[in-house]
Amino acid sequence: MRIRTRTVLLAVTLAAFIGVAAAQQTFRIAIGVDPDSLDPAQNTTTTVANVIDYVVQPLVTIDESGKLVPDLATSWSTSADGKTLTFDLRQGVTFQDGTPFDASAVKWNLDRLLDPNVRVPQRGQLTVIDSVDVVDAHTVRLTLKNPAPALVGAMSQTTAAMLSPASVDKDGNSYANIVHPVGTGPYVYTSRQKGTNVVVSRYDGYWGEKPYYDKVVFQIVPEATTRESLLLAGQVDLIILPPTSDLPALQANPRVKVLLGPSDRTIFIAINTTKKVLDNKLVREALNYAVDKDAIIKGVLFGAADPMDAPMAPSLFGYQKIGAYPYDPEKAKQLLAQAGVDPTGITLHMISPTGRYVQDFPASQAVANYLRDLGFKVDVSTMDWPTYVGTILKPPAENTTELHLLGWAPSFMDASQQMQQFSCTQSPPNGLATSFYCNQDVQKLIDAAASEIDPAKREQDYQQASQIIWSDAPWIFLWVQRFPMAYSAGLTGISGLPNEKFYAVYAHPAN
Numbered sequence: 001m002r003i004r005t006r007t008v009l010l011a012v013t014l015a016a017f018i019g020v021a022a023a024q025q026t027f028r029i030a031i032g033v034d035p036d037s038l039d040p041a042q043n044t045t046t047t048v049a050n051v052i053d054y055v056v057q058p059l060v061t062i063d064e065s066g067k068l069v070p071d072l073a074t075s076w077s078t079s080a081d082g083k084t085l086t087f088d089l090r091q092g093v094t095f096q097d098g099t100p101f102d103a104s105a106v107k108w109n110l111d112r113l114l115d116p117n118v119r120v121p122q123r124g125q126l127t128v129i130d131s132v133d134v135v136d137a138h139t140v141r142l143t144l145k146n147p148a149p150a151l152v153g154a155m156s157q158t159t160a161a162m163l164s165p166a167s168v169d170k171d172g173n174s175y176a177n178i179v180h181p182v183g184t185g186p187y188v189y190t191s192r193q194k195g196t197n198v199v200v201s202r203y204d205g206y207w208g209e210k211p212y213y214d215k216v217v218f219q220i221v222p223e224a225t226t227r228e229s230l231l232l233a234g235q236v237d238l239i240i241l242p243p244t245s246d247l248p249a250l251q252a253n254p255r256v257k258v259l260l261g262p263s264d265r266t267i268f269i270a271i272n273t274t275k276k277v278l279d280n281k282l283v284r285e286a287l288n289y290a291v292d293k294d295a296i297i298k299g300v301l302f303g304a305a306d307p308m309d310a311p312m313a314p315s316l317f318g319y320q321k322i323g324a325y326p327y328d329p330e331k332a333k334q335l336l337a338q339a340g341v342d343p344t345g346i347t348l349h350m351i352s353p354t355g356r357y358v359q360d361f362p363a364s365q366a367v368a369n370y371l372r373d374l375g376f377k378v379d380v381s382t383m384d385w386p387t388y389v390g391t392i393l394k395p396p397a398e399n400t401t402e403l404h405l406l407g408w409a410p411s412f413m414d415a416s417q418q419m420q421q422f423s424c425t426q427s428p429p430n431g432l433a434t435s436f437y438c439n440q441d442v443q444k445l446i447d448a449a450a451s452e453i454d455p456a457k458r459e460q461d462y463q464q465a466s467q468i469i470w471s472d473a474p475w476i477f478l479w480v481q482r483f484p485m486a487y488s489a490g491l492t493g494i495s496g497l498p499n500e501k502f503y504a505v506y507a508h509p510a511n
Contacts, residue, residue, distance in 0.1 A: 027213040027507055028236040030227040032355025033385035034195050034220045039178035040161040041113055041120045044389055044432060046265070046409050047240070047356070049158035050501045051218050054200045055096075056161035056183030059087055059106070060152060066315070066413040066498040068152060072101065072162060072184060082147025082453050089138045093207045095164035096188045103134040108165040110142070118176050121393070121432050124420050125154040128450070146451040149458065153412035186211050186505055195220055195384070212493075212508035222355035222384070231256060231486055238487040238494065238504055244302040244359055250486050260304070261483035261496020264313040265409035266418070267305070267357055269350070269367060269476035270392070270435045272402050277346060282339035284473035288325035289332040291370045293478055300366050301359050305479035311422065311469045313480045315498060318415025318449070318462030322470045325477060332374055343375030350403040351391065354382045357407045358481045364405045367476065378403075393428040396436055406434060407481065409500040415462040419446045422469050437474035 035048040040056050043049045059073035073087040093101040110132045113120055120126075128148040133141045144151070154160065164182040167173055171180035181189050186208065187200035198218040202211055219236060221227045227239040228246060232255070242250060242258075251258045271278050271287065278284065293307045310322045336343060348371060352364035361382050368378040383391070392404050410417035420426045423446055424438035442465045449461035470477070483500045492510040495503045 025214040027216045027504070028219060028238070029216065029502075029504065030219045030221045030230055030236045030239040032220075032222050032224070032227070032241055033353070035192075035198065036386040036389045037177075038181055038189070038192065038198075040158050040163065040181065040183075041118055041178070043158050044121050044393075045356075045385070046411070046500050049411070051198055051200075052158055052161070052181060053185065053501070054187040054216060054505065055181050055185045055189045056158070056163060057185050058156050058158070058161045059089075060156045062156055062412055062497060062499060064495060064497060064503070068156060068412065071156075076152060078152075082149070082451075083144045085142040085144065085148075085151060086135070087140050087142075089140065090207065091138055093184055094205060095162075095167070095182055095184055096203050096205070097164050097167055097182050099164045099166045101162065101184050102137045103140040104137075105162060105165055106140045107132045107134055109162050110160075112175070113160065120159065122157060122159045122417075122420070124423065124426050124431055125150060125416060125450075126160065147453050148451060149453060149455075150412075150414050150416035150450065153414050154417070157411040157417075187216060190215070209506065211505050224355065224359075228486070231488070234488070237491060238485065238502070238507070240483070240485050240502055241355070241358055242484055242486045244300075244304045244484065247302060247304070247484060255489050256486050257489050257491075257494075259485045259487070259494065259496060261485055261500065261502065262315070262498040263409065263481055263483040263496075263500040264315045264413065264498060265357075265407045265481050265483070265500045266308055266311070266313055267360075267363075267405070267407045267478045267481050268308070269364075269403050269478065270401075270406050271474055271476065272399065272434075272436060273438075273474055274396050274399075274436045275402050277341055278402060280339050280341065281472055282335045283341055284476075285325075286332040286335035286339070286374070287371065287476050288473050289328045289335065290374045291325075291367050291476055291478075292327035293324075294327070296363055296366045297479055300362050301479070301481070304358050304484060305481045307479050308477040311466050311475075311477065312410075312415055312418040316410060316413055316415050316418060317455075318418075318459050318466075320463040320466055322467060325473075329370075329373065336374070345377070346375075347377040347379065348402055349400075350378055350380045350405075351388065351401060352380060352382050352405040353385055353388050356385055356388075357405070358484070360405055360407075363478075367405075367478075392434045393432070395429045396427070399428070399436075401434070403476075404434065411499045413498060415466075416450060419449075419462065419465065422446070422465070422474065435474040437469075437472065439468060439472055442468050442472075 061071040131143045167182035186206045190199040224243045230236040354361045426433040445465040452458040493507045
């Protein structure tokens, strides 16, 4: 009887151990927003792209220094005149449904991205492609309308990731809308509960290094304090954007590690320049002088950002420091008087996400308080991320937004993608330039830089455009945020990329 009892106890203990070991094969990540789309082509948001990246891959990607490196393409070359771009493709790769990855699949994907019947919010830089041709099974040639030095960088975006052509009419997918992505990545899309989670499972046929975890669960947790509580309780393994006020305490906690990842994300209040009063440049300048960015960074963001001094982050090619809009409420009042605008009785409607950026809703409330000090009435509201995106991306005739907080993080280290926010051609519904700003002098400089082969001249074009944009003030220019993450101290293999993505595909226990 004693032997049987010991055997039973051993069996129970072993079963418990196996259960724990099995649980450890699931990696749990808490993010702040629910995906608005799982279609790479329709991607608008870095965090959502980060989720999709577990399943799909582009031809090129960036490393931790921001350098472009091979992914599904092993190499690429540009013709002397800059009008032909050729990719040599990785061999022996299959999509997760068994479809071969080859030049025909690349052509299908790029043709889809260029098809006006497919919604592609970040199509702008890809429209320079005139045609895509299959040279052979492992070589594809892009003929361009004009030289496009930033195109290889644009091909690193999640937008340009490769999907299996055979998956387009399966599992609820359609040519125009992919809800079940099938790619070549290390994980297979498994399931999604809207507002709750997205689940991916390890793809054993992956061409590259296999990840440690069998399954990754992305939990949708909008509140930063709740994400932090889940981490401290051991219910998730990694969180992004913990409460910034708690960073010192987290850094002192031996059970967790804190990583202040690099970021090229500019945070701003987009001003709908088509709306009455806000269509006046003097008013927009006044709004900039009215807000004490340094005080908000110190008091609300707890130092996790740096004030903007140009319309882009310093890490981007094409950046030039212009200066700042210092906190000067008296100058703001003078500008309003010069514009003939009495803020008394004028209500400004501001919307803000919750859980998308560092202290986003509290920061928006702080901005609103400064605008109230100027004399405006300001109401601030929030909503879930898919609804938020749908609201700000309505075309001008339907768009009711006046002020909204937004962040913009180019996926590669070049001003070309940042400048999409200031291009006349990229306003909704054609793109993501939600201030509806259009200055023809800026547009000419953006267009010139887009096809300029000489890097020095190209940089100069972007710098001249930046000076005009800064003066026109289509945004309340706020800050370049850092990207804090926290994760279990027992893990390793977690890092951040300079385009504000977390990199945890190869996370694993330290011991």
